[in-house]
Amino acid sequence: MRIGLDFDNTIVSYDALFHKVALEQGVVPQETAVNKLAVRDHLRAVGKEDVWTAMQGYVYGARMDEAQAYPGLHEALRAALDVGHTLCIVSHKTRHPFLGPQYDLHAAARSWIERHLLSGKDPLVDESAIFFELTKPEKIARIAALECDVFVDDLPEILLADGFLPTTRRLLFDPEAHHTATLPADIDSMQCWPHFGGWLRTLQ
Secondary structure: OEEEEOOEOOOEEOHHHHHHHHHHHOOOOOOOOOOHHHHHHHHHHOOOHHHHHHHHHHHHOOOHHHOEEOOOHHHHHHHHHHOOOEEEEEEEOOOOOOOOOOOOHHHHHHHHHHHHOEEOOEEOOOHHHEEEEOOHHHHHHHHHHHOOOEEEEOOHHHHOOOOOOOOOEEEEEOOOOOOHHHOOOOEEEEOOHHHHHHHHHHOO
C-alpha cells in the first residue's frame, strides 16, 4: 500500500519546542502546560495573536531542527516499509511566515526530514516522495494524484475535505483524543504511533 503522511503535528511534535521558545521570550507563565495549544491559547487570551503568529514562523524556520518526532514514529514507519508498503509525505505549508523574518519554511522542513527521519543512515521517506503544497486544496489534489491507499493527518478538516478518493482510507492522528468521538464511522483514529502497525494489519 502507498501510505501518505502529513508532516506538522503528525510526524513532528512541537509541544516541547513551543513551550521552550515561549518561556525564552517571556510571553507565557512558567506553569503553562508543555503543549503547543496551551501556548497558543494563553497568547490569544492576553491579546498577543501577533506574538503567536511570529512565534510560529520562528519555530518552523530558525528553530525547526530542535523539533522532535512523535514517540514510536520511526519504528512504525520502518515496520511498514519492511512489509512492503511505500511512504510519502504530503503537507500544506506556506513557504514564508506571515510575520517576522522570511525563513524558507519548506527548506527548513526538508532539512529536518533529511537529518531526523532516518532508520540508521537510511531515509525513511525518499526525497522524491516529499511534497509541500501551499494550500489545503493543493494538498488534497496531491493526495489524490498519488492515489494513496492510506492517509494519516492530525486535522479532521483535511480528512473530511472533498476530493479524497473513496479508496483512500483515512486515519486521524489525535494524541489527546480531541476529535475521536465526533468522527464519521469511515474515519479511524489513533493516539500514538505504536498503534499504527496493528491498525494497518486490520486493512489486509
